[in-house]
Structures are given as structure tokens and as C-alpha cells.
Amino acid sequence: MSAELTAAPAVSIPTTKKTIHRRTRLWSVRLVFVVVWLGSWELAATHWIDPFFYSKPSAIGERLAGWFTTGTAFGSVWTQLLVTLEEAVLGFVIGAVAGVVLGILLGRARFVAEVAAPFIKAANAVPRIVLASLFIIWFGLGLTSKVATAVVLVFFAVFFNAFQGAREVDRNLVDNARILGASRRQVLTSIVVPSATSWIFASLHAAFGFALIGAVVGEYAGADKGLGLLIANAQGTFDAAGIYAGMIIITVVALLAEWLLTLLENRLLRWRPPVRTSGEQRA
Amino acid sequence: MTVIALRNATKRFPGTGGQPHTAVRDLTFEVAAGEFVAVVGPTGCGKSTTLSLVSGLEPASSGEVEVDGAPVRGIPDGVGYMFQADAVMPWRSVIDNVAAGPRYRGLSKAEARTRAMVWVERVGLGPFAGYYPHQLSGGMRKRVALAQTLVNEPRILLMDEPFSALDVQTRQLMQDELLRLWQGTGAAVIFVTHDLEEAIALADRVVVMTSSPATVKAIFDVPLQRPRQVEEIRMTPEFVATYREIWESLRDEVARARQEVSRVG
Ligand SMILES: Nc1ncnc2c1ncn2[C@@H]1O[C@H](COP(=O)(O)OP(=O)(O)OP(=O)(O)O)[C@@H](O)[C@H]1O
Numbered sequence: 378m379s380a381e382l383t384a385a386p387a388v389s390i391p392t393t394k395k396t397i398h399r400r401t402r403l404w405s406v407r408l409v410f411v412v413v414w415l416g417s418w419e420l421a422a423t424h425w426i427d428p429f430f431y432s433k434p435s436a437i438g439e440r441l442a443g444w445f446t447t448g449t450a451f452g453s454v455w456t457q458l459l460v461t462l463e464e465a466v467l468g469f470v471i472g473a474v475a476g477v478v479l480g481i482l483l484g485r486a487r488f489v490a491e492v493a494a495p496f497i498k499a500a501n502a503v504p505r506i507v508l509a510s511l512f513i514i515w516f517g518l519g520l521t522s523k524v525a526t527a528v529v530l531v532f533f534a535v536f537f538n539a540f541q542g543a544r545e546v547d548r549n550l551v552d553n554a555r556i557l558g559a560s561r562r563q564v565l566t567s568i569v570v571p572s573a574t575s576w577i578f579a580s581l582h583a584a585f586g587f588a589l590i591g592a593v594v595g596e597y598a599g600a601d602k603g604l605g606l607l608i609a610n611a612q613g614t615f616d617a618a619g620i621y622a623g624m625i626i627i628t629v630v631a632l633l634a635e636w637l638l639t640l641l642e643n644r645l646l647r648w649r650p651p652v653r654t655s656g657e658q659r660a
Numbered sequence: 661m662t663v664i665a666l667r668n669a670t671k672r673f674p675g676t677g678g679q680p681h682t683a684v685r686d687l688t689f690e691v692a693a694g695e696f697v698a699v700v701g702p703t704g705c706g707k708s709t710t711l712s713l714v715s716g717l718e719p720a721s722s723g724e725v726e727v728d729g730a731p732v733r734g735i736p737d738g739v740g741y742m743f744q745a746d747a748v749m750p751w752r753s754v755i756d757n758v759a760a761g762p763r764y765r766g767l768s769k770a771e772a773r774t775r776a777m778v779w780v781e782r783v784g785l786g787p788f789a790g791y792y793p794h795q796l797s798g799g800m801r802k803r804v805a806l807a808q809t810l811v812n813e814p815r816i817l818l819m820d821e822p823f824s825a826l827d828v829q830t831r832q833l834m835q836d837e838l839l840r841l842w843q844g845t846g847a848a849v850i851f852v853t854h855d856l857e858e859a860i861a862l863a864d865r866v867v868v869m870t871s872s873p874a875t876v877k878a879i880f881d882v883p884l885q886r887p888r889q890v891e892e893i894r895m896t897p898e899f900v901a902t903y904r905e906i907w908e909s910l911r912d913e914v915a916r917a918r919q920e921v922s923r924v925g
């Protein structure tokens with residue numbers, strides 16, 4: 378017999394005329410909403426409120442265009458973006474790997490977990506964003522201090538979910554694997570890790586956002602490059618449009634990362650029935 | 661040759677309010693190689709607990725549980741255990757679920773799959789080999805579990821109500837299939853069921869348990885020839901006579917269990 382297998386049918390939503398119609402309506406309503414929102418802001422800033430404080434969409438657009446054509450006060454906007462991205466991605470990867478590994482190991486080691494519980498609770502209660510300032514003192518103005526801030530934010534988000542995921546593993550599945558002949562290690566890799574994967578992914582979505590926040594806050598606290606520096610500088614020069622422009626760039630990056638993660642999740646968790654999971658996170 | 665032996669085996673669980681809860685007490689019975697023993701008893705009396713003692717997943721609180729003449733410490737060699745609850749891995753396709761045992765025991769992925777495919781087909785799931793559990797019916801998942809257990813060719817087969825989720829036709833099919841697959845393997849079987857007809861149709865001996873905390877009330881021999889055809893055998897006078905005899909014993913226990921439930925709840 379060959380290893381050729383019948384592929385499981387993909388669950389697809391039939392695109393009937395009705396659903397297409399529904400979708401068109403959905404997007405038109407969304408478009409109208411954005412136009413009304415930006416239009417009223419523009420109008421209000423031109424006639425009634427002070428654009429110096431509140432800026433306006435056209436000014437923000439000009440600022441963004443300026444950054445991407447002539448560059449910022451600190452050189453090309455791409456350099457700033459890349460620096461921030463590098464810090465965030467590094468922080469995300471280190472924090473997530475550490476969180477997953479420690480979370481799963483602690484989740485399976487009852488005694489160690491009980492010993493560590495109060496310390497973990499305390500560490501989680503520390504306002505971690507403040508650590509950014511401490512890291513600047515420890516690691517200087519360069520890359521390391523920003524990565525460290527991102528790592529700390531990402532780690533706890535991922536750790537708690539991996540820990541919970543490893544604890545909630547179905548007893549029956551573990552027993553069944555043991556009866557079938559699995560060693561302790563095999564139980565870990567073939568049962569515990571896959572069970573915890575949906576939990577872990579739920580946290581990874583929020584975690585990249587945290588990595589970006591960590592990098593930007595780190596830059597904000599002191600840096601010579603990066604989007605956080607642009608925003609800090611805009612604040613220093615009372616440039617509201619610059620703050621908004623920085624915010625928009627960060628938002629776009631976060632959305633792109635979210636999209637990539639969703640692709641990866643759908644690939645890894647193909648076996649799941651089509652339902653949504655959601656993870657509640659806090660920064 | 662005796663493969664499984666329980667001697668005054670008792671299991672207590674930590675109950676609510678500090679009082680230990682006795683699930684089974686003073687269980688004594690033996691199962692020989694190649695013997696098929698069915699266990700019947702009222703719901704909640706301790707049938708699953710009995711299997712977990714033999715499988716080594718739960719240690720006995722007192723008394724002895726022996727497999728192959730040695731006291732059970734951990735999971736004995738050659739045990740297959742089909743759980744009452746669903747235990748297939750939702751992230752693995754049917755074939756990879758069935759291939760799990762051979763993989764754990766060191767076979768290569770290709771070898772394990774080849775072996776698994778034979779069993780997937782035997783339980784009638786050939787066309788569904790690539791499906792994930794959530795795409796199967798409850799009865800199909802049970803058959804995955806059966807194939808998963810049998811692919812390891814266990815010498816000691818523990819089955820906890822394996823067919824109770826199946827419809828009548830499929831159940832008869834699976835019962836015949838089980839007898840066919842088991843015959844000549846020399847495996848010792850303990851088969852838990854709440855269906856007395858099923859117990860008699862399949863087993864050499866039927867163990868009747870008392871209501872909770874369970875102990876062995878009586879053991880009946882089933883005087884039916886092998887090989888058996890499950891649907892035909894039900895009509896024979898020997899079957900009917902055996903059924904009457906065992907039901908006489910089981911009825912009191914079921915009634916008592918019911919009274920206890922209504923008193924507690
Ligand atoms: N892990 C456990 N911890 C505490 N009590 C348990 C545990 N497992 C079983 N029990 C108790 O032991 C008793 C027997 O349970 P068991 O599952 O063996 O019954 P059963 O005969 O298999 O019932 P059913 O026919 O409904 O499957 C029950 O009262 C149950 O509450």
C-alpha cells in the first residue's frame with residue numbers, strides 16, 4: 378500500500394450571489410464611515426478647532442509623504458522603520474521562544490511550578506513598561522535596551538498561555554499515549570506541545586504588538602534612531618501631525634505582522650474545526 | 661495460563677471532605693491467555709476503575725494486581741486499552757492516529773503508516789484515512805481508537821464500552837470483527853459493557869459486579885461454541901437461558917444502584 382492519502386476536504390464558504398452582495402455592502406458602509414470621519418475632522422480643523430493641537434488628515438498625509446520622499450530629521454524614514462522592526466522582531470523571537478519553552482516545562486513540572494508560582498505572580502504584577510528606563514541605564518542607548526524591553530513584554534504574554542496550555546492537556550490523551558508506548562519525552566512532543574499550540578498562538582497575536590510597543594517605548598525613553606525617536610521628536614517640537622504619522626506607520630506594521638501570523642496559524646492548526654479562539658492580553 | 665490476576669484488589673480515591681471514596685473493593689478474578697471476559701455492572705460501580713488498575717495507570721490501594729505473574733508497577737508490557745472517553749489526537753489524521761503506537765515503539769514513519777493502513781481498512785475507514793477527527797462521526801472516532809489499540813497487537817486487551825456509541829448494525833459488525841480479529845491471537849481480554857447481550861455474545865465468562873463500591877458478585881460461564889456469529893447466536897436457547905441466569909443476578913444490583921442514585925440526588 379502506498380502512503381498516498383485522501384486529502385481532507387477544505388472547509389470553504391460558498392460564495393453565492395447573496396454573500397457577494399453582503400460583502401459589497403459591508404465594505405461600502407465601512408468606506409462611508411472613514412470618509413465621514415476624516416472629512417469631519419478635516420472640516421473641523423479648518424474652521425473650528427486648532428489644528429496646531431489636533432492636526433488634520435491632510436497635514437498628516439503631507440507629513441507621511443514628506444517622510445517617505447525627502448526623509449525625516451534623522452535621515453531616511455526606512456532606516457527608522459528598519460531599526461524599530463529589527464528590535465521588535467528580535468524581542469519577539471527571543472521572548473516567544475523563552476516563553477514557550479519555560480511555560481511548557483513549568484506547566485508539566487507540578488512541584489517546580491508550585492515553588493515558582495508566587496514569584497511569577499509578583500513578576501507579572503511589576504509595571505514592566507517602566508523597565509525600559511532601567512534597561513537604558515543598563516544597556517545604553519543602542520539596540521540591546523530596546524530588545525530587552527520587547528523581550529520582557531513578549532515573554533510574560535506568551536509564558537502564561539504556554540503554561541496554561543501545558544496544564545490543560547487532556548489526561549485521557551496523555552494516558553492513551555502512554556498505553557500506546559510513548560516515553561515521557563514522546564508524550565511531551567506528541568501530546569503536550571500540540572495541545573498547547575492553540576493557546577500559544579492566541580498569545581502570539583497580541584505578543585507582536587507588545588514587541589512593537591516595547592521597541593517604541595524603549596526608543597522613546599532614549600535612542601538615536603527609530604520610530605519611537607521620531608515620535609519623541611515630534612512631541613518635542615509640538616508637531617501633532619508627526620505623532621499621528623508615526624502612529625500610522627506602527628499600526629500598519631502591526632497589521633502586517635498579524636496577517637503573517639494568521640497565515641502561519643492556519644497552516645499549523647489545519648486540524649482544528651473552523652471556530653475562532655481569542656486570547657485576552659494586557660500590556 | 662493466567663495472564664491477569666486480581667486478588668482482593670481495592671481502590672480508594674481521595675473523596676470530597678477528606679473521606680476517602682472506595683471505588684472498588686476486594687476484587688478477585690483471573691483471566692487466562694486467550695480468554696475473553698466480559699464485565700457488567702450498574703453504572704458508576706467501578707468498572708472503568710478496574711481496568712485502570714490492570715493497565716497500571718492507577719495503583720491499587722490494597723490487595724494485589726498481577727500481570728504475567730508479576731505485580732503491576734507502571735504500565736505492563738503488551739497492554740492495549742481502549743478508553744471509555746474519546747482519546748484520539750485531534751491534530752492528527754486518522755492514519756497518523758493509528759500509526760502513533762508503532763511510531764512510539766520506534767518504527768519509521770513509512771513503516772508505521774503501512775502497518776496502520778491495514779488496520780484503518782479493517783475497521784472500515786479506508787476512504788477517511790486523511791481526515792481529521794473533527795470531520796468524523798462519534799462512531800467513526802471509536803473505530804479509530806479500536807484500530808489504534810489493535811495495531812500494537814496487544815496480548816492483554818482492555819476495552820471500556822468500546823461499541824456503546826455505535827448504531828445497532830455497526831455494533832454487530834464490529835462485534836463480529838472483534839471476535840474474528842481476536843480469535844487465535846491468544847490475547848486475554850477484559851471487555852466492560854453495560855449491555856448484557858453483548859457480554860454473553862462475546863465472552864467466555866461474564867463477571868457481574870455489585871453496585872458501588874463494586875466487588876465481584878458472581879462469575880458465569882458462557883456455554884456457547886466458537887466461532888460465533890453474533891446475530892445468530894442471540895436466538896439460540898443456550899443464549900436465552902444464560903441471559904436469564906445472569907440477569908437474575910444483575911437485576912438486583914441495577915435496582916440497588918438506582919435507589920442509591922435517587923437517594924443521593
Ligand atoms: N480519578 C478519580 N477520582 C475520584 N473518584 C473517582 C475517580 N475515578 C473514578 N472515581 C469514582 O469511582 C467510582 C467508580 O467509577 P468508574 O468510572 O470506575 O465507574 P464505571 O463502572 O466505569 O461507570 P460507568 O458505567 O458509568 O462508566 C465512581 O463513584 C467515581 O466517582
Ligand SMILES: [Mg+2]
Pocket residue numbers: 707708709744820
Ligand atoms: Mg466506566
